[in-house]
Amino acid sequence: MTEVSQEPAPKTRGNFDHILYVLRANPVTLIAFGMFALLIFSAVFGPSLVPYDPLATNAANALQPPSTTHWFGTDNVGRDVFSRVIVATRLDLSISVAAVALSFVVGSILGCIAGYWGGWPDIILNRFLDTIMAFPLFVLAMGIVAALGNTIENIIYATAIINMPFYARLVRAEVNIRRDAGFARAAKLAGNSDIRVLAMHIFPNALPPMMVQVSLNLGWAILNAAGLSFIGLGVSPPTAEWGIMVAEGANFIVSGEWWLAVFPGLWLMIAVFTFNLLGDGLRDIVDPRKRT
Amino acid sequence: MSKMLSVKDLAVSFQTRRGEVDAVRGISFEVAKGEILGIVGESGSGKSVTSYALMRILDAGGVIKAGEATYSGIDLRRAAEHDMRDIRGREISMIFQNPRAALNPICKVGHQIEDVLRHHARATRYDARAKAIAALEAVKINDAEARYDAYPFELSGGMCQRIVCAIALACDPRLLIADEPTTGLDITTQKAVMDLVRDLIRERGMSSILITHDLGLAAQYCDRILVMKDGVIVEQGDPVQIFSDPQHPYSRKLVDATPRAGETVRSLLPPQERGEELTPTVSDQPILEVRDLTKTYAGKSGPVHAVKGISFMINQGQCVGLVGESGCGKSTTSEILVRLMDATSGQIIFDGHDIARVPARSFAKDSRRADIQMVFQDATDSLNPRHTARQTISEPLRRLARMRGAKLAVRIEELAVLVGLPLPLLDRFPHQLSGGQKARVGIARAIALDPKFLILDEPTAALDVSIQAVVLNLLVDLRAKLGLSYLFVSHDFHVVRLLCDHVIVMKDGEIVEQGAAEQVMSNPQSDYTNALLAAAPKPPQRRNIS
Structure with missing residues (x-):
């Protein structure tokens, strides 16, 4: 009565092997992860490794073009642009990661409730999300920061609020289609309560598409934070932050000092680009069906 | 030509x-x-x-x-x-x-x-x-x-x-x-x-x-x-x-x-794979009695009566077939019996107690949860894609029997042997298993807690015939070995007849006929049963049965 399997059972891979496999299979993912590692490295160790103090001014050395001593040149008060760009990584990444984590958690909880139980919580949540999404999102974020005050926490809250509807919508749909799936019913027969079925069985299956959303969103959140700083809401000078640096540097582009705005802008672009590329790879890693 | x-x-x-x-x-x-x-x-x-x-x-x-x-x-x-x-x-x-x-x-x-x-x-x-x-x-x-x-x-x-x-x-x-x-x-x-x-x-x-x-x-x-x-x-x-x-x-x-x-x-099965036939013991003590069960949904155009007051009895060790076409209420009935859904009215007497009184929502915590289990229709859909076969089988053991560690590992391997699942396959994900292997995992999960009553919801509908033959034989063996009682839900009379002693035919939420399997098939009383029997494809008879 036994079925003879055609091939010897492949050794089941561990998580680490699986991540290596995904990276090997897709060079773009490998590049994205490499760039991501670089960003993390500069966020963690950057401040202690940069050649100059990002806040130290030196009027005698202002507006120097890029050179071997100042790779990205110096700004109008003589601060080293390279040091400032690297040091800013930590702040920008923290804001976006915190904001995305917050919207991921809140959005997932709301989406799970709406998708699993339906009924009036679903209706109320959907109208609430529609209301948020009806605003131009950046303007909404501006309004929130302007009303709550010009602090880093408020930038995080504002970014989280405008991103939250996307997570809630996505989770709601993913949970809803699996609500009556056989494995969810089987989990109930195994003695799981509704909440356990939802949290341990249904929600993890929504993770692959969520990962794509998370990584796209990280890039978007960095852009958003930088945008708020650019228009003067949020992080205040002289703190090193890409958005402010672009805003300040923009004044000097006309007079030919392009390096003030271009390098922070380039780093911003690289960060957003990295997160966008990361999405597919992350999905492959959390999707068990990609394991062979 | x-x-x-x-x-x-x-x-x-x-x-x-x-x-x-x-x-x-x-x-x-x-x-x-x-x-x-x-x-x-x-x-x-x-x-x-x-x-x-x-x-x-x-x-x-x-x-x-x-x-x-x-x-x-x-x-x-x-x-x-x-x-x-x-x-x-x-x-x-x-x-x-x-x-x-x-x-x-x-x-x-x-x-x-x-x-x-x-x-x-x-x-x-x-x-x-x-x-x-x-x-x-x-x-x-x-x-x-x-x-x-x-x-x-x-x-x-x-x-x-x-x-x-x-x-x-x-x-x-x-x-x-x-x-x-x-x-x-x-x-x-x-x-x-x-x-x-x-x-x-x-x-x-x-x-x-x-x-x-x-x-x-x-x-x-x-x-x-x-x-x-x-x-x-x-x-x-x-x-x-x-x-x-x-x-x-x-x-x-x-x-x-x-x-x-x-x-x-x-x-x-091919002759060389036919094992010794085991005879199940059927007692005349009922394990489950359904009295006047009804289920009414609120539909868009008035109430929908999915089940209209059905009554039947399943004895200990018996295998009862529930036959009908889609929309006849057989799936609703099995969902209610397995306590995933609440009935509108009626009683389900299991082991002397009316389990219909316990709402489906809180039945997960009921002491009788382990006694009533189910094998789902689609083996693929009923296995969590993120869980390995081992995790899937361990779920009821961990949740309901509080089994952990070495004891759990031993029990899982015991179950795998019982359902004929090769042990190396336990660490595979569902998408790495064949249809028959997935069916075995689903069956192992359902029998993990030694249930008294098992509902089989077309467990072979999605399987190839040769795999179906193997799974049906496995179910027959398990019934005899473990003394299980089955409710076998199916649309296929030929399959039901192979497994069941007793058949219930449902149509539009009502029981149109019930009785001993051979009798219902050889001498159907209702037109509907007749039509079902007539519609089944009739392969030519073999001349030499080897």
């Missing part, structure tokens, strides 16, 4: 991440004018790929590697794509497996027929509507004028399949390829659709290729049968001959595994 289609040494392969996979490895056959050819095989045999190759609609990565396919002088392998577009639909057309997926869900069915007609210049803007209605009438759709404006979701599965037939036949093709045309349809609908297709083919003098996994169905409707396995044709011949004297061991296995009158569950 002249040849219409001739295929010679056709080989198809797919480019995959693990290198090239040969789906079809050099097959040759011919279809004569007016002939209905059956291609029979189990999943993965290459039968569908063959038909896709003929139509040149292979999935990405698939190529015809070698061989010739000639349709009345046209080289199908090398014809230009725009020539193929003309051939598809007008010369060769196809009926797909899932009628709902084959129809555009946001288009009126009438427009979908018009589309084909106008694409092949069979109709103009002015007479398309009339021709589409005529096409609907040809497939015997009542009130075709009104159905013209229907959307696919408004129609039943059988109706959708008729629409697909109407589209396939609209341009009077000369060859019709039907790929599992009745999978997922009820047995009476299957008969109606197959009879219709056969009559239309005969009427119009067309040829046809019927692709199916069901040897019984092929035998009933085809003039000649090819049996395929792993991309090669292992046997061909006329149906009666294949049934009475299969030459190849594989066709013999398939013939054996096809359930039909006069067989026992053991005789479905």
